[in-house]
Amino acid sequence: MTPTSVSAPASSIGNVRTLGVLGLGEGRSIISAALSSEHWRIGAICDLSEDLCRARQQEFNLPGFTTVYRDMLDDPQIDTIAIYTPDQFHARHCIEAFQAGKHVICTKPLFDTLADAKAVKAAAQAANRQLLVGQSSRFFESMLRQRADFEAGKHGEVFSVEAHYHADHNWYFGKHRAIDRYKPLYGGISHPADLVRWYLGPIEEVFGYGVLTPRGRAAGLTHPDSLHFVLRSLDGKIGRVSGCYSTPTPPSDRDSHVTCILRGTEGASQADAYELRYATTFAGEGERIAHYNDRAAYYFRFGGTMHHAGEFQNYLDYFARCLDAGVRAEPDLDEGIETVALMHAMELSLQRGTPVRVSEVLSLHGF
Numbered sequence: 001m002t003p004t005s006v007s008a009p010a011s012s013i014g015n016v017r018t019l020g021v022l023g024l025g026e027g028r029s030i031i032s033a034a035l036s037s038e039h040w041r042i043g044a045i046c047d048l049s050e051d052l053c054r055a056r057q058q059e060f061n062l063p064g065f066t067t068v069y070r071d072m073l074d075d076p077q078i079d080t081i082a083i084y085t086p087d088q089f090h091a092r093h094c095i096e097a098f099q100a101g102k103h104v105i106c107t108k109p110l111f112d113t114l115a116d117a118k119a120v121k122a123a124a125q126a127a128n129r130q131l132l133v134g135q136s137s138r139f140f141e142s143m144l145r146q147r148a149d150f151e152a153g154k155h156g157e158v159f160s161v162e163a164h165y166h167a168d169h170n171w172y173f174g175k176h177r178a179i180d181r182y183k184p185l186y187g188g189i190s191h192p193a194d195l196v197r198w199y200l201g202p203i204e205e206v207f208g209y210g211v212l213t214p215r216g217r218a219a220g221l222t223h224p225d226s227l228h229f230v231l232r233s234l235d236g237k238i239g240r241v242s243g244c245y246s247t248p249t250p251p252s253d254r255d256s257h258v259t260c261i262l263r264g265t266e267g268a269s270q271a272d273a274y275e276l277r278y279a280t281t282f283a284g285e286g287e288r289i290a291h292y293n294d295r296a297a298y299y300f301r302f303g304g305t306m307h308h309a310g311e312f313q314n315y316l317d318y319f320a321r322c323l324d325a326g327v328r329a330e331p332d333l334d335e336g337i338e339t340v341a342l343m344h345a346m347e348l349s350l351q352r353g354t355p356v357r358v359s360e361v362l363s364l365h366g367f
């Protein structure tokens with residue numbers, strides 16, 4: 001059976017919820033997810049670009065669109081807003097959604113600074129609404145299976161977590177409107193940073209090095225595009241997070257784009273996201289490598305792997321089940337803020353050349 005939940009309540013069809021989608025670039029994947037879901041219907045789609053709205057309307061045969069966010073906020077039918085705008089707008093768009101009484105799904109990175117994090121939290125609390133961070137990597141087939149084994153205790157006590165997200169992102173740098181301000185640390189590292197935090201819990205300290213490669217500089221980047229970090233959790237466990245984004249990668253048979261490795265007292269596992277591959281060494285089971293290629297059409301439904309429809313489907317359905325059952329969906333706003341604080345601490349570590357405590361960053365921002 002395919003695990004589609006992460007400690008979620010069992011599937012039961014409650015209300016069919018109505019989704020508003022803001023930002024129709026990668027927002028395409030959540031439209032596809034909602035249309036394939038028994039938990040959701042699309043209430044509205046919105047982008048500043050009328051051309052893009054029209055293209056998505058035709059692609060998915062939707063009745064209409066709007067270029068004005070306020071139209072979706074004022075629509076009482078819409079229960080949840082899914083936000084896929086550029087990183088620097090996430091905080092503002094989340095606050096507006098909460099003020100309109102909506103639940104929120106916000107893509108990663110939740111924010112690219114903690115400046116407005118307190119205001120988002122206050123708005124969520126005042127509205128008594130939930131936020132799910134769309135950390136898509138958690139919701140790949142292999143990652144869900146790894147989490148289920150972790151929760152079943154098959155690794156024993158996990159003391160080391162290593163995660164990376166490596167990809168040649170030159171295609172993305174080329175289409176980015178403000179490439180000189182883009183930080184691969186937030187855009188890319190948010191995936192492995194979240195995975196390591198998911199297993200290790202709150203991180204005490206982080207240290208790392210980064211480099212802006214000649215290829216990244218030629219693409220217009222001004223911030224490091226290749227980064228390696230080591231971390232220690234509050235309870236003394238260790239982790240490693242890496243991301244290299246402007247150069248070719250080794251063949252994916254040997255080096256998956258997104259990988260998470262757990263090492264514990266009773267076993268070890270390696271989840272490779274895009275390859276739909278999960279390898280384990282557990283006591284009494286020996287070594288196993290499972291391939292879930294039969295799920296490729298579900299995950300990669302637009303062709304190619306450069307979109308996220310399957311993972312988005314998994315977290316969208318998971319969010320509906322949590323809302324229906326009145327339980328907290330993860331990663332929530334607090335976890336999202338901790339991951340942004342971790343990335344900020346990583347950034348400070350690159351600047352200072354010393355380890356940085358995450359608590360320093362959190363207290364700087366009033367947490």
Ligand SMILES: NC(=O)c1ccc[n+]([C@@H]2O[C@H](COP(=O)([O-])OP(=O)(O)OC[C@H]3O[C@@H](n4cnc5c(N)ncnc54)[C@H](O)[C@@H]3O)[C@@H](O)[C@H]2O)c1
Nearest residue numbers: 023024025026046047048049084085086087107108109136
């Ligand atoms: N794995 C993942 O979960 C994943 C993958 C890709 C992108 N993303 C995230 O999705 C977000 C968007 O990325 P993208 O590649 O689609 O970027 P993009 O620039 O292609 O699309 C963003 C869209 O938002 C629209 N927009 C901006 N402000 C708006 C507003 N006020 N009202 C309505 N529309 C507005 C823009 O017109 C644009 O079409 C980023 O935060 C990115 O990190 C997540």
